[in-house]
Amino acid sequence: MTKKIIAIDLDGTLLHNDNTISDYTVNTIQKVRKQGHQVVIATGRPYRMALDHYKRLKLDTPIITFNGSLTHLPGKKWEYEQSITLDRQYLFEILKASDLYEMDFIASEYRKNFYITLNYPERITPSLFGVDKITEQMRLDPAKITRDPNALLMQTRAADKMALADTIREHLKNEIEVDSWGGPLNILEASPKGINKAFALSYLLSIFNKTRDDLIAFGDEHNDTEMLHFAKKGYAMKNASQVLLPHADEQLAFTNEEDGVAKQLEKLFL
Numbered sequence: 001m002t003k004k005i006i007a008i009d010l011d012g013t014l015l016h017n018d019n020t021i022s023d024y025t026v027n028t029i030q031k032v033r034k035q036g037h038q039v040v041i042a043t044g045r046p047y048r049m050a051l052d053h054y055k056r057l058k059l060d061t062p063i064i065t066f067n068g069s070l071t072h073l074p075g076k077k078w079e080y081e082q083s084i085t086l087d088r089q090y091l092f093e094i095l096k097a098s099d100l101y102e103m104d105f106i107a108s109e110y111r112k113n114f115y116i117t118l119n120y121p122e123r124i125t126p127s128l129f130g131v132d133k134i135t136e137q138m139r140l141d142p143a144k145i146t147r148d149p150n151a152l153l154m155q156t157r158a159a160d161k162m163a164l165a166d167t168i169r170e171h172l173k174n175e176i177e178v179d180s181w182g183g184p185l186n187i188l189e190a191s192p193k194g195i196n197k198a199f200a201l202s203y204l205l206s207i208f209n210k211t212r213d214d215l216i217a218f219g220d221e222h223n224d225t226e227m228l229h230f231a232k233k234g235y236a237m238k239n240a241s242q243v244l245l246p247h248a249d250e251q252l253a254f255t256n257e258e259d260g261v262a263k264q265l266e267k268l269f270l
């Protein structure tokens with residue numbers, strides 16, 4: 001069998017809803033890797049919020065984070081690293097409309113750090129950012145924003161987060177991407193225009209000297225549509241968004257809570 005590139009989303013796909021990966025999934029992925037296939041995490045999460053899962057899976061492949069705007073090799077200097085940033089002016093525009101968008105917080109995300117609005121500190125879950133406590137030093141003060149971020153992370157109280165995503169895109173003249181995380185959180189993420197998981201995977205395939213025919217992908221949410229459409233075989237989880245299903249080749253019979261990815265990998269390769 002041709003060795004495959006297996007791209008896997010985290011939230012709502014590989015992770016259980018309590019932010020864990022089962023031993024069964026870890027062991028299955030290790031067996032698949034031993035056959036020569038390459039497993040690549042492709043997530044909307046910031047890098048620091050994906051690193052522990054990367055280590056848990058014992059991966060040595062590049063990781064795709066921030067919905068495709070950062071592709072790099074953790075812990076190593078890699079000549080093919082790709083980091084694409086979002087013009088910080090878009091952050092300033094969204095900050096102005098924070099109340100209108102019913103934002104609990106807006107965070108300006110970088111590879112190793114972040115700044116976050118503290119209007120509603122009680123609505124911020126520190127572990128979402130890989131820290132034990134949100135401090136005053138992390139406050140998003142526009143004067144601090146001297147670098148363009150990799151992405152913006154936003155938590156909203158709006159009843160329909162995807163309708164809000166459409167509103168934000170329209171407000172900014174469709175000059176940026178706005179998508180949701182999978183899983184139960186009401187999280188939106190803004191990325192540079194044209195940047196998504198498929199963009200990053202296309203870049204990786206060229207580096208690996210592979211084609212789309214060698215790519216398998218798993219996802220569950222709006223931000224996985226391009227990736228599943230791009231892959232030779234795109235699998236949507238049983239718990240997938242209805243928006244994603246038309247872009248998938250197949251919907252799995254199992255959810256993320258039921259280790260659907262591992263069960264399908266076992267079926268395909270073991």
